[in-house]
Amino acid sequence: MLIEVDGLEKVYTTRQGARVEALSRVSFNVREGEFITVVGPSGCGKSTMLKVLAGTLARSGGHVRLAGSPIEGPTPEVGVVFQAPILLPWRTVMSNVLLPAELQRRDMRRHRHSAEGLLRMVGLDGFATKYPRELSGGMQQRVGIVRALVNDPAVLLMDEPFGALDAMTREQMNLDLLRIWQESRKTVLLVTHSIPEAVFLADRIIVMSPRPGRITDIITVDIPRPRRLEMINSPEFGAYVQRIRGHFGASGSFDA
Amino acid sequence: MSGRRFAAPWALLGFLLLLALWEAGVRLSGVSPLILPAPSAVWFALLDGFRSGQFLTHGWVTLSEVLGGFVLGGGGGLLLGCLIGRFPLLERVIYPSIVAFQTVPKVAIAPIVVIWFGFGLASKVAMAAMIAFFPVIANTLVGLRVTPAEQIEMMVAFAGSRGQIFWKLRMRNALPYIFAGLDIAIVLAVIGAIVGEFVGAQGGLGYLILQRNFTMDMAGMFAILVVLAAIGMILHGLTRWVQRKVIFWIDDEQDRVVGA
Ligand SMILES: Nc1ncnc2c1ncn2[C@@H]1O[C@H](COP(=O)(O)OP(=O)(O)OP(=O)(O)O)[C@@H](O)[C@H]1O
Ligand SMILES: [Mg+2]
Numbered sequence: 467m468l469i470e471v472d473g474l475e476k477v478y479t480t481r482q483g484a485r486v487e488a489l490s491r492v493s494f495n496v497r498e499g500e501f502i503t504v505v506g507p508s509g510c511g512k513s514t515m516l517k518v519l520a521g522t523l524a525r526s527g528g529h530v531r532l533a534g535s536p537i538e539g540p541t542p543e544v545g546v547v548f549q550a551p552i553l554l555p556w557r558t559v560m561s562n563v564l565l566p567a568e569l570q571r572r573d574m575r576r577h578r579h580s581a582e583g584l585l586r587m588v589g590l591d592g593f594a595t596k597y598p599r600e601l602s603g604g605m606q607q608r609v610g611i612v613r614a615l616v617n618d619p620a621v622l623l624m625d626e627p628f629g630a631l632d633a634m635t636r637e638q639m640n641l642d643l644l645r646i647w648q649e650s651r652k653t654v655l656l657v658t659h660s661i662p663e664a665v666f667l668a669d670r671i672i673v674m675s676p677r678p679g680r681i682t683d684i685i686t687v688d689i690p691r692p693r694r695l696e697m698i699n700s701p702e703f704g705a706y707v708q709r710i711r712g713h714f715g716a717s718g719s720f721d722a
Numbered sequence: 723m724s725g726r727r728f729a730a731p732w733a734l735l736g737f738l739l740l741l742a743l744w745e746a747g748v749r750l751s752g753v754s755p756l757i758l759p760a761p762s763a764v765w766f767a768l769l770d771g772f773r774s775g776q777f778l779t780h781g782w783v784t785l786s787e788v789l790g791g792f793v794l795g796g797g798g799g800l801l802l803g804c805l806i807g808r809f810p811l812l813e814r815v816i817y818p819s820i821v822a823f824q825t826v827p828k829v830a831i832a833p834i835v836v837i838w839f840g841f842g843l844a845s846k847v848a849m850a851a852m853i854a855f856f857p858v859i860a861n862t863l864v865g866l867r868v869t870p871a872e873q874i875e876m877m878v879a880f881a882g883s884r885g886q887i888f889w890k891l892r893m894r895n896a897l898p899y900i901f902a903g904l905d906i907a908i909v910l911a912v913i914g915a916i917v918g919e920f921v922g923a924q925g926g927l928g929y930l931i932l933q934r935n936f937t938m939d940m941a942g943m944f945a946i947l948v949v950l951a952a953i954g955m956i957l958h959g960l961t962r963w964v965q966r967k968v969i970f971w972i973d974d975e976q977d978r979v980v981g982a
Contacts, residue, residue, distance in 0.1 A: 522878050540881040552876045555971040556894055566880040569890075597971060613880075 468533055468620065468653050469496040469519070475527035476514050487678035488514045492528070494672060494681060496655065498620070501647055503664040504657045505710060506674030512657040515679070516625050519655065520546050532621065542570055545614030547624040551606035553598040553613075559585070560594040563613045570617065577616055584612040587649065588642060604635040608642070615650065622647075624656040628663070637695060640666060644693060665706045666693060673713050682713055759941035767945035776930065777949055783926040785953060787843060787915035788908075791850020792957075796907045799855045800900060803862025807896075808888050813863070824856045829917050836922040846923065850914035854907035858900070865899025866892050898972060901965040908957045912950065 476489040488511040496502055504512050517523035518530060521540040530537045532544070545566070553562045560581060567577040585591055588608040598606055607627060614622055627643075628636045640663060647654055658664050664671050665687060673683040687706060689697055697703055741761045747753075748760040755763060771777040802820075806812045832849055839845035869892045877887045919928030927946050934942040 520879050522875060540879055542881060546876075546879040548872065548876060550872065552872050554873070554891070554894070565877075565890075569877065569880050569882040569886055599971070599973075617880075 467495040468498040468500075469655075470529070470531040471495070471515075471519075472530075473528035474515070474518065474525055474530060476511065476518065476523070477526045478514075489518075490678035490680050492679065492681055494684060496653060498653055499651050501644075501654045501667055501669045502656070502672060503668040503670075504655065504672045504674065505659070505661060505664045506679060507676045507714060508659075510674045510676050511679030512674065513625050516546075516623050516655065516657060519621075520544055520623050542566070542617045543619050544621045544623060545617060545619035547607075547610050547614045547622065547627045549626040549629050551598070551603075551610040553606055553609055555598055558595050558597055559590065559601070559609050562598065562609060563616050566613060566617050572617070580618070581612065581616050584615055585609075587646060588612055604631050604639060607631065607639065611643070611646070615646070615652075620653060622652045622654045622656075624654065626657050626659060629659060636660075636663070641695070643667065644691075648692070661707050661710050662698060662703075664710070665689075665703060666698060671706075671710065673710055675713075683710075685709065756938050756940055759944055763941040764944040764948065767939075767941040768948055771942070771945050771949070777927075777946075780925055780927050780930045781949060781953070783843075784846075784912075784915055784919070784928065784950075787846035787918070787926065788850055788911045788953070788957070790843070790847035791852075791914055792854050792908050792911040794847060795851030795854030795911065796858045796904055798851065799858030799860075799903070799907070800862055803859040803866070803900075804893070806859075807863060807866035807892065808885075817863075820856070820859065828853050828914065832917050832921040835918065841922050841924050845921075846915045846918035846926065849918035850911040853914035854911040857906040857910065858903040861899045861903030861906075862896060865896030868899065869895040897969050898965075901961065901969065905958060905961045905965070908961050909954055912954050912957070916950070 472493050474489055474492040476487075478486040478488055480486060492511075492515065504515070506512055514523065518525045519532075519537065521537050521544065532541070553559075554565070557565070560578070563581045563585065564574065564577055567574060582591070582594065585594060588611060590605060590608055590612070593601065593605070593609075598609070601609065607630075611624075611627065614624075628639050631639060643654075643656075644667065646652075654667075656667060658667075668685075668687045671683075671685040671687060672681055673685065674680065675682045685706065689700075689703060689706075745761050748755075748758060759767075768777075802816070806817060828849065831852070835848050835852075836845045839848050873891055873895075874887060877891055882890070915926065916928035916931075919926040920932065923929040927950055931943055931946050934946070
């Protein structure tokens with residue numbers, strides 16, 4: 467197992483001293499190369515879980531291991547893509563992409579070379595010297611993905627990476643992401659609000675309950691790969707979507 | 723859309739109109755030139771001042787005081803601001819004293835400063851530096867706090883250290899604030915230098931104002947004010963120019979919201 471999450475608990479303490487139980491006894495494993503998506507109602511602790519895995523947030527209990535060793539802080543083995551691109555406006559695309567390598571004092575020449583390859587892979591060759599403001603939202607998010615990939619991490623954590631994009635761009639990004647995943651053989655954990663997106667991308671879907679976040683279901687998706695957009699209209703795709711919707715009843719705050 | 727491009731001619735027109743009114747008022751009312759000189763008299767005093775070389779020698783003295791004070795005070799404010807921003811404990815130790823010092827009117831200290839540093843360049847540089855210091859340190863400290871939490875989280879997620887986050891992130895986000903402070907500081911430095919010269923000096927435009935005050939040379943004094951205003955505007959313009967070069971990623975022109 468590449469990632470082992472065992473009895474993970476997270477309790478926030480607010481400024482007023484109140485305790486907010488965000489995650490309760492969350493356990494699951496992720497195999498190397500697997501594509502996992504996470505769905506659940508707003509505020510159920512999805513971002514919290516991802517932050518713990520990224521090493522930027524301390525857990526309150528339980529165990530979290532990456533390749534056998536406990537996660538105690540950020541590591542180069544994990545790349546993170548955020549909901550907003552969070553690019554630095556004074557840096558060019560290339561310089562933004564190379565930031566993780568720079569922070570970890572890597573060999574910049576070698577990373578520049580691989581960054582060029584990655585930019586080409588996401589269709590951004592020729593944009594290396596542009597500044598973020600000169601890019602569209604979708605292009606910026608792709609830069610964010612390349613930045614997460616530049617250190618060649620084993621794991622890619624993505625927190626609603628396409629939430630801010632329009633439906634058409636989003637579909638294209640889903641296809642791009644699957645291609646990147648297939649070419650680079652990363653292990654991906656992706657949080658999304660969109661149930662169809664969760665089904666379309668996943669090997670397995672983790673379904674979470676409202677706060678305190680628990681895992682209510684883990685669904686294995688047996689739709690063949692490579693996935694194509696037409697598959698969304700197939701009956702078996704619809705069955706998966708129905709099964710997840712069933713967990714949230716009519717009250718779910720989910721995109722179609 | 724065209725509001726900005728045509729601003730300069732309109733401002734010039736207004737200014738010329740004001741001068742014409744002033745000139746006419748002085749001539750028609752027959753007010754004594756010892757009270758209010760006509761713009762034409764100021765203009766000739768200005769030409770005189772440059773021709774005789776007085777404005778250049780004294781202007782140079784004042785300019786060196788201003789620049790010296792700006793570099794010392796602004797640089798000091800920037801340095802200390804960065805230090806405090808980087809090591810927050812220092813803020814609690816040092817900053818209250820700095821604020822307390824800032825509440826003392828600098829003009830009131832000027833006589834003491836002249837006693838300490840003499841009638842030469844040093845006391846004026848000290849005055850200018852003292853006045854220029856605070857806006858820079860205050861703005862630096864504010865600027866170092868404005869970095870969005872999400873940017874910091876991003877840097878942490880990619881294993882950035884505290885030092886890296888400070889230099890590569892917080893410092894960058896602070897730059898617009900630092901420049902706003904420097905812009906205020908450079909104009910205040912002119913005031914500091916002139917105040918110092920008023921208290922005791924052997925040269926400089928403030929010193930020249932006092933000299934002309936004794937001889938009741940009103941037009942001559944107005945001419946010096948014009949020179950001082952010009953120096954202030956040029957220094958301000960230079961600061962803004964450097965600012966636009968350094969903070970290139972904020973482009974007011976292109977980001978302007980229509981109708982804003
Ligand atoms: N720093 C914090 N202090 C206190 N409570 C917090 C903090 N961060 C998150 N929470 C609470 O923890 C719960 C889980 O938050 P989290 O951001 O993980 O939810 P989420 O599943 O990502 O929601 P969304 O889908 O809206 O992004 C929420 O109820 C939130 O109010
Ligand atoms: Mg979230």
